[in-house]
Amino acid sequence: MADSQRNLTIADIARLAGVGVGTASRALNNAPGVSAATRQRVLAVADQHAYVISPDASGLAAGRTGRIGLVVPHIDRWFFGTMVGEIESVLRAAGLDVLLYDVGGLDDRREFFEQLPARKKVDAVVVVAFPVEEAERQRLTLLGVHIVAAGGQHAVYPHVCIDDYVAGRQAVDHLISLGHRSIGMIEAVDPEQPVRPSGRTAAYHRALADAGIAPDPDLVVTTNWGGINGAEAMARLLSLSHRPTAVYAHSDEVAAGAMRTIRRTGLRIPEDISIVGIDDHPMAELLDLTTVHQPVAEQGRAAAGLVLDLLRNDTPPADQAITLPTHLVVRRSTTSVPPTPDPS
Amino acid sequence: MADSQRNLTIADIARLAGVGVGTASRALNNAPGVSAATRQRVLAVADQHAYVISPDASGLAAGRTGRIGLVVPHIDRWFFGTMVGEIESVLRAAGLDVLLYDVGGLDDRREFFEQLPARKKVDAVVVVAFPVEEAERQRLTLLGVHIVAAGGQHAVYPHVCIDDYVAGRQAVDHLISLGHRSIGMIEAVDPEQPVRPSGRTAAYHRALADAGIAPDPDLVVTTNWGGINGAEAMARLLSLSHRPTAVYAHSDEVAAGAMRTIRRTGLRIPEDISIVGIDDHPMAELLDLTTVHQPVAEQGRAAAGLVLDLLRNDTPPADQAITLPTHLVVRRSTTSVPPTPDPS
DNA sequence: AACCGGAACGGAAGCGTTTCCATTTCCAAA
DNA sequence: TTTGGAAATGGAAACGCTTCCGTTCCGGTT
Structure with missing residues (x-):
């Protein structure tokens, strides 16, 4: 355990790998402009020292946060929990972090968008199950954060729901x-x-x-x-x-x-x-x-996919809407109407 | 809506308020060393321009993130969902953000701690319902991130549970x-x-x-x-x-x-x-x-409180443990033993 | 052999804060 | 008035990264 020493910076990694910081950065970010050999070397060194890029510094310099805000009403309910779990799962797989906001009441929610804690904290926000007011949406757009809805109603921004x-x-x-x-x-x-x-x-x-x-x-x-x-x-x-x-x-x-x-x-x-x-x-x-x-999980997955798209092509894919199908599941709580017992 | 212009920095606010950036920073952070009048002025200007401090820059400079990692197995289950909701609620009230990690399986979990995505991303992590291996714990400690458990078993780090x-x-x-x-x-x-x-x-x-x-x-x-x-x-x-x-x-x-x-x-x-x-x-x-x-919600609240304590006094409050009481709720699914029907 | 375009690469200039340190200001005590 | 020190300030130096830009290094052309 030799890594108890002061935290390493990308400069240290660069030096250890015998390259410049620029190259190290490119290598670590899987960005083009680095030869395969060099990249390997840098990655090896980083790995060896359990080094990871500081998201704060990276965010500051690059202007993105790598974080997605997830706004949901009642995380303790099955529907929302499932949705959140699924969204988190695909977003994390894509290297993004999820900031959770459990905004229950109407007021909480208004206040949330009011204070815009999301400001400069996330690249996009996923709103589960409730509509975002037009004014709120515009504000977010102005701030450059994308917005996606899941499990709610039809909206003017990208969303996924059932009918x-x-x-x-x-x-x-x-x-x-x-x-x-x-x-x-x-x-x-x-x-x-x-x-x-x-x-x-x-x-x-x-x-x-x-x-x-x-x-x-x-x-x-x-x-x-x-x-x-x-x-x-x-x-x-x-x-x-x-x-x-x-x-x-x-x-x-x-x-x-x-x-x-x-x-x-x-x-x-x-x-x-x-x-x-x-x-x-x-x-x-x-x-x-x-x-x-x-299909709750599917809705979550689709919503997360929408976010990923939005982040990739910086161009909003024209109010995309995804509607997932539902189907009847017959169990034992329904049967044909009983013969009317009362003589009419 | 005049705030469509380039994002304001603290320097802008300082200038607009007629103070230095240092003072502006102190005022905005509610830190001591600023006269009430000056603070008011700065806050007013900030408010007026809907300005908020960039968490990334702040984190970079200050060395803290203002974020807490919340690691939970199955967010779609009532127990975990409730716990998470409660923790998020008190943490957010304290001005902290919650990074959610839905880590289901044993492997996922190991990998999570392996990659330590939390590294440099959070000030503390709250682990819900499952034990953290000693090695994992030490690694986190080494990285300077606190750890708290909720709803699990007894542990060597601060935790809250039931018996x-x-x-x-x-x-x-x-x-x-x-x-x-x-x-x-x-x-x-x-x-x-x-x-x-x-x-x-x-x-x-x-x-x-x-x-x-x-x-x-x-x-x-x-x-x-x-x-x-x-x-x-x-x-x-x-x-x-x-x-x-x-x-x-x-x-x-x-x-x-x-x-x-x-x-x-x-x-x-x-x-x-x-x-x-x-x-x-x-x-x-x-x-x-x-x-x-x-008491699930109470456990969550208590765990969040532990985190707050840990962050305040930087000194670990000696393996604190909180055990909350449980109680029987009699409903209609139990009754006294039926008279044995079979002649023995 | 001189030349050229492009891929690799190095390094400096930010990014927006916090914080330490040096100054200035303000007040009450002398 | 003079003066010592606390309180309030201003500003520069990090913080750790990304990115732009200028170089260097190649192999292929002419």
Whole structure:
């Protein structure tokens, strides 16, 4: 362990390798203009002394940071965690570092963009699952930092997402195809996020209409995101005089909560009531919950790829948008409509 | 928007404020040696021009980075996600940035410490949930980066954790106090982590012994972490000729999997079989699962606090260790032992 | 043999801060 | 008033790298 001595600089490496600092820099950065032999020598010396370029100095001199900001609402939720993990993975493989910003609430987020901690700290920022206001975006652009969105809605900057409307249709159409005519919806909103028209909600209404089923306002309840809220929402649905034979939940977590209520009430799933969610959360498998699978990891990977592109060609690839497909996963929480027990 | 001009440097701010760069620097860094009036003036100018210090230049000159490395195995799991979110939150509040490294496997991890990407990139690293080899630790120390652990085992560096043995006892003792004598254990291991004696396992054996219950090797099954594996493990337990009346799972996820198997088998929880987990995963509430609550967020907060301490007093606070308490949360998955149905 | 273009290479000039050191300023004590 | 020292300042010297630019060194041309 001879490397306890003062930290080596690129100049030391250059000297040890018998080259100039310029050459050493080029060699270490895998830049052109160095003969293969020289490069080998420099790399060997560097390796031997466990030397690595100081990112700070490098960043200062080169004007790039080699860092990407990752802004995400609730890192403790499966969806975001998975997304982040995947993005980090491909970015790191590309030699970039990821600066994490867990910005939960609306205010936090505003403040984040306000202070622009990202300023001079990152080359680009990836925003997961929520829209960036136009003013914010322009500011970032002005500062020269690229911006990419993952798992959110359509936007004017490069982004990757799923089609919420299609996903919703896959869920609701499944229920309809099983013969259900009385379908409840548990609409989930995030109180911390700006309200926006949800494709998942539109899908419900449109699907019913297409099937010629008359809308019944009583059958749609709105609640906050999160399992426990789903449980409470389900209770409201069950208290209806004409309770639905099937329920469409905006997410698996909400569905899980609803399932608890159903089970506690003594009703059986799916015999007495069918339920379908969206996401294909790992928990769905354990719950035997029918759901619509959305490729979270793939979205993350695609978003990271977008960042890499942006950094490579400095030219913004014209508002690129990637929409990934979803698909229904049938498990044991849905079945055809039960024969009406009550003699009408 | 007049700030589209070339980026301002501290020299510009100094000039605009009518002071020297040294003074400007001190003012901006909230360092002593500047009169209140002068500081105000500098800050005002900086604010007015949306100026912020370049972290790269600052880091280069000052020798610190203002960044903390956060090394975590599986960011997509609730436990780690929560931990990370919490750590990030307090660190960011302290003006530090968090560099995220999602290092899943054993190899990835070794490679990570091997390449020491952290070198010169961070002032400290927080390692979540897995032990750092002594050699690795020494190397980091040599490089001058502090190290803190969260949610893992006891270690020689500052760390915060829970007492796995106690948590395990709380779970198993609960079962025993309900009258169970035939208690199965689903032991969960992470194939990607180094094996180590688990307090949760020791607790099981010791609790049975203390209660005078003869150990039965058939009743403990080992499986990989993750719900689906728990399901499979439970199947093994149920296939026993003398199946247990209660099951102790090392984690809620595993317990969730086990519950699915039990339910699919047609058995009722808790009438036919009781089950208890550990963690108090949000899912446990939706599953009505009795479990041992562990304060994840608090662990994260404490770990972040340790980092802050370390950075403040440059002197390592003598292998500080913080152990947080756990407690049993009784829900609907456990009940007293059913009267033996078979005439013996 | 003189010449030429290009690849390699060396080195100095920044990049935007912090910090040490030398000065100047300011005030209260003498 | 004079004066000693604390407080406030200004400025130059790093910090460790990238990059531009001028040289040197080749092999192939004419």
